[in-house]
Amino acid sequence: MIRFILSKLLYLVPTFLGITIIAFSFVRILPGDPVLLMAGERGVTPERHAELTAQLGYDKPVVLQYFDFLGRLFHGDFGNSLVTKKPVLTEFLTLFPATVELGLCAIIIATLIGVPVGVLAAIKRGSWFDQISMTTALIGFSMPIFWWGLLLIILFSGILGWTPVSGRIDLLYYFPDVTGFMLIDSLLSGQKGAFTSALSHLILPSVVLATIPLAVIARQTRSAMLEVMGEDYVRTARAKGMPPSRVIGIHALRNAMIPVITTIGLQIGVLMAGAILTETIFSWPGIGKWMIDSISRRDYPVVQSGLLLIAGLVMLVNLLVDLTYGLINPRIRNT
Amino acid sequence: MKMITRMLVAASALAMTSAMPALAKTFVYCSEASPEGFDPAPYTAGGTFDASAHPIYNRLTEFKKGTTEVEPGLAESWEVSEDGTEYTFHLRKGVKWQSNEKFTPTRDFNADDVIFSYDRQGNAENPWHQYIPGITYEYYTSMAMPDLIKSIEKIDDYTVKFTLNTPEAPFLANIAMPFASIVSKEYADALDAAGTREDLNNMPIGTGPFKFVAYQKDAVIRYTKNPDYWGTAPIIDDLVFAITPDAAVRLQKLKAGECHLMPYPAPADIEGIKADASLKLDEQAGLNVGYLAYNTTMPPFDNPKVRKALNMAINKQAIVDAVFQGAAEPAKNPIPPTMWSYNDAIVDDAYDPEAAKAMLAEAGVTDLSMKIWAMPVQRPYMPNAKRTAELMQEDLSKVGVKVEIVSYEWGEYLAKSMEPGRDGAVILGWTGDNGDPDNFLSVLLSCDSAGDGGANRAFWCNEDFSKLLKDAKITADPAERTALYEQAQVIFKDQAPWFTIAHSTQYVPMSAKVSGFVMSPLGDFTFETVDIAE
Numbered sequence: 001m002i003r004f005i006l007s008k009l010l011y012l013v014p015t016f017l018g019i020t021i022i023a024f025s026f027v028r029i030l031p032g033d034p035v036l037l038m039a040g041e042r043g044v045t046p047e048r049h050a051e052l053t054a055q056l057g058y059d060k061p062v063v064l065q066y067f068d069f070l071g072r073l074f075h076g077d078f079g080n081s082l083v084t085k086k087p088v089l090t091e092f093l094t095l096f097p098a099t100v101e102l103g104l105c106a107i108i109i110a111t112l113i114g115v116p117v118g119v120l121a122a123i124k125r126g127s128w129f130d131q132i133s134m135t136t137a138l139i140g141f142s143m144p145i146f147w148w149g150l151l152l153i154i155l156f157s158g159i160l161g162w163t164p165v166s167g168r169i170d171l172l173y174y175f176p177d178v179t180g181f182m183l184i185d186s187l188l189s190g191q192k193g194a195f196t197s198a199l200s201h202l203i204l205p206s207v208v209l210a211t212i213p214l215a216v217i218a219r220q221t222r223s224a225m226l227e228v229m230g231e232d233y234v235r236t237a238r239a240k241g242m243p244p245s246r247v248i249g250i251h252a253l254r255n256a257m258i259p260v261i262t263t264i265g266l267q268i269g270v271l272m273a274g275a276i277l278t279e280t281i282f283s284w285p286g287i288g289k290w291m292i293d294s295i296s297r298r299d300y301p302v303v304q305s306g307l308l309l310i311a312g313l314v315m316l317v318n319l320l321v322d323l324t325y326g327l328i329n330p331r332i333r334n335t
Numbered sequence: 336m337k338m339i340t341r342m343l344v345a346a347s348a349l350a351m352t353s354a355m356p357a358l359a360k361t362f363v364y365c366s367e368a369s370p371e372g373f374d375p376a377p378y379t380a381g382g383t384f385d386a387s388a389h390p391i392y393n394r395l396t397e398f399k400k401g402t403t404e405v406e407p408g409l410a411e412s413w414e415v416s417e418d419g420t421e422y423t424f425h426l427r428k429g430v431k432w433q434s435n436e437k438f439t440p441t442r443d444f445n446a447d448d449v450i451f452s453y454d455r456q457g458n459a460e461n462p463w464h465q466y467i468p469g470i471t472y473e474y475y476t477s478m479a480m481p482d483l484i485k486s487i488e489k490i491d492d493y494t495v496k497f498t499l500n501t502p503e504a505p506f507l508a509n510i511a512m513p514f515a516s517i518v519s520k521e522y523a524d525a526l527d528a529a530g531t532r533e534d535l536n537n538m539p540i541g542t543g544p545f546k547f548v549a550y551q552k553d554a555v556i557r558y559t560k561n562p563d564y565w566g567t568a569p570i571i572d573d574l575v576f577a578i579t580p581d582a583a584v585r586l587q588k589l590k591a592g593e594c595h596l597m598p599y600p601a602p603a604d605i606e607g608i609k610a611d612a613s614l615k616l617d618e619q620a621g622l623n624v625g626y627l628a629y630n631t632t633m634p635p636f637d638n639p640k641v642r643k644a645l646n647m648a649i650n651k652q653a654i655v656d657a658v659f660q661g662a663a664e665p666a667k668n669p670i671p672p673t674m675w676s677y678n679d680a681i682v683d684d685a686y687d688p689e690a691a692k693a694m695l696a697e698a699g700v701t702d703l704s705m706k707i708w709a710m711p712v713q714r715p716y717m718p719n720a721k722r723t724a725e726l727m728q729e730d731l732s733k734v735g736v737k738v739e740i741v742s743y744e745w746g747e748y749l750a751k752s753m754e755p756g757r758d759g760a761v762i763l764g765w766t767g768d769n770g771d772p773d774n775f776l777s778v779l780l781s782c783d784s785a786g787d788g789g790a791n792r793a794f795w796c797n798e799d800f801s802k803l804l805k806d807a808k809i810t811a812d813p814a815e816r817t818a819l820y821e822q823a824q825v826i827f828k829d830q831a832p833w834f835t836i837a838h839s840t841q842y843v844p845m846s847a848k849v850s851g852f853v854m855s856p857l858g859d860f861t862f863e864t865v866d867i868a869e
Contacts, residue, residue: 032746038379041765042477042778043753045788052471083371085467085536094552150583158587165588168554171363171575177551283579285553293369298746 097180118221265321403770419502706759716764
């Protein structure tokens with residue numbers, strides 16, 4: 001198992017280096033630069049432009065800038081934001097728990113609903129349940145998140161008044177961050193009603209963010225189940241007179257879970273992309289909104305280091321998924 | 336509304352701990368953007384100033400609420416020397432600095448604070464010039480303060496003398512701008528000693544109506560009333576900014592009672608807001624202009640007659656109706672009607688395609704093709720540049736002018752549109768900084784601004800026009816200045832370097848329970864006068 005983990009870790013090194021190049025180049029390929037955007041309609045003289053560019057260190061050859069960036073990375077220095085002047089890592093760590101909280105909730109919703117729906121749709125293949133659920137999944141998958149989020153806000157917060165419109169907790173609760181996870185901090189604060197308020201704020205954004213992964217997971221579960229249920233060992237189990245619940249629960253589902261887990265793991269990337277829009281609509285102070293703001297301001301250090309941190313994280317999750325295969329299927333860890 | 340009631344209860348709980356009246360009033364503002372920081376000097380965004388300069392700080396001079404008139408601020412009075420280059424400010428006595436858990440002031444505001452606040456921006460040798468690596472003072476620089484200010488001297492603790500290199504009539508308005516906020520020298524020294532200089536930008540201390548309490552990044556900013564405020568004390572006890580970037584969501588929050596007031600509603604929502612009895616809507620002509628700037632150095636656009644003909648071929652009212660949804664006033668002058676010296680006697684060129692056609696033929700222009708540049712972003716002065724360009728394209732095709740619409744990414748658009756020899760006319764606009772006509776006319780249309788680093792995108796250099804602006808800049812008498820600017824607008828209209836599009840209306844929706852909010856022509860959001868009905 002240790003060799004398995006080590007070999008997986010080794011793969012990460014070139015991938016990580018590749019990401020540093022992509023993250024570094026991405027924001028520089030975009031037209032426009034931070035100095036121009038800062039000046040706006042007013043304009044900036046070429047001398048002042050050059051002076052500011054030099055002050056930011058962006059007058060050096062790009063390759064040199066890249067190695068500077070890499071060198072500082074190895075010392076754990078992710079740079080400072082051009083706008084807020086604060087260390088990128090500090091900002092990331094401040095905002096990251098909000099995204100994790102939202103992402104975890106979304107993935108839990110997506111899995112808890114998506115897997116059973118997929119299983120049921122596979123068992124009752126061709127039934128009205130199968131057709132309705134898979135059509136809904138297709139609609140969910142193609143839903144423009146921005147529109148969907150706004151629609152839910154107007155319905156549940158505006159018309160029905162069941163959920164708050166946006167934010168992480170009611171403004172009347174005010175306590176310092178301990179973990180950065182609002183559900184935990186609200187409990188720790190000991191303020192009455194804080195936890196309920198945090199939870200109610202989490203519902204709509206989680207549902208919106210869960211929509212696409214939920215659709216993907218349900219469809220993937222269904223097709224994996226269908227495939228497994230056609231296998232000889234399932235037929236044999238059935239022929240032996242095993243009750244259907246055991247056939248499905250033990251033989252089919254366990255084997256169908258491998259592609260489903262892969263899918264769930266891959267949804268982390270989708271979640272990050274979805275978080276950008278979801279966080280903007282729901283005024284959720286996470287890293288998605290932070291990235292959008294920084295890209296539009298061409299805040300180079302934030303975009304490059306932020307992308308790197310996010311990519312690093314997605315890689316880590318994928319690694320964990322790979323390791324989980326090893327746990328589920330011993331044959332994988334020996335190859 | 337349930338939410339607000341609950342908020343009041345909790346706010347009063349908070350207030351009791353901080354020894355304030357038991358019935359605390361909390362006002363929630365759904366702000367549109369996160370502040371970049373809380374030191375106003377290094378930043379340029381209005382959203383940042385609403386969170387820093389306006390609630391927390393004061394300046395030597397201030398804009399009178401709801402106007403662009405300058406009134407005394409931290410300077411109680413001032414004298415200007417005969418030649419207009421020396422300003423002696425008499426500072427207000429007994430102005431208390433705020434405190435926070437790390438700092439308690441030992442003295443009141445005085446001349447040292449004024450000198451420190453300016454010197455750190457203008458003097459590269461000042462140890463606070465780069466108190467955060469990479470910090471710059473773009474507003475100070477772009478308002479030409481480094482060239483303008485020769486020296487600042489402390490005469491005594493409550494008297495400061497500014498000496499300028501040249502007379503500058505808008506100077507008093509310039510120093511009422513957010514970048515010129517006065518920060519505490521004593522606080523800076525304390526931070527220096529503690530080795531936490533960046534806290535000047537994180538934990539601000541000012542003299543303004545509200546004290547900073549806390550900022551949760553991208554989510555919430557909290558302030559509390561400054562009990563020692565030297566001016567009229569705020570009516571509300573606590574002020575909260577709930578950062579909500581999306582306009583539609585802001586409106587939902589306002590409707591749900593999660594906030595009391597919001598900036599920048601979407602134009603499409605205005606009718607719905609007017610119809611909602613639980614809300615009210617303040618409106619005011621914005622201090623802005625949207626325009627189409629020809630390249631007046633390129634034939635045939637170097638001929639005023641051609642420009643005039645094109646202006647007459649475009650149906651301005653149709654643009655105001657379709658693009659601004661009526662929320663704008665068609666523009667005839669380069670400055671908005673709310674600004675002093677606006678020349679209302681000027682008659683706009685009539686929309687007359689037939690006459691335009693004839694004028695083009697007279698100028699010998701046939702088969703004209705041109706480009707129109709449409710901005711890729713929405714700005715307060717222009718909700719949809721692409722749609723505007725399309726309407727122009729259609730109108731111009733009727734007089735036989737073929738238009739190609741082009742666009743670039745925003746940063747690139749700003750840079751490329753200032754390149755000499757630019758092909759095409761550019762849609763852009765301007766929002767005033769300080770309410771002075773010079774801040775529009777000199778910045779956007781003078782000979783000086785037609786070159787590198789300027790913002791004169793028509794590259795229009797008319798000696799007579801520029802001379803009038805220069806004279807007005809060194810004239811102290813407002814009546815004389817008004818006459819000069821009025822004359823300048825006559826030349827502008829005659830020479831037509833722009834097609835002036837519109838001055839867009841600014842709207843502020845708020846809960847019907849809110850009273851006392853005063854809209855600022857400069858687009859600032861300030862809350863010391865607001866109240867909420869129980």
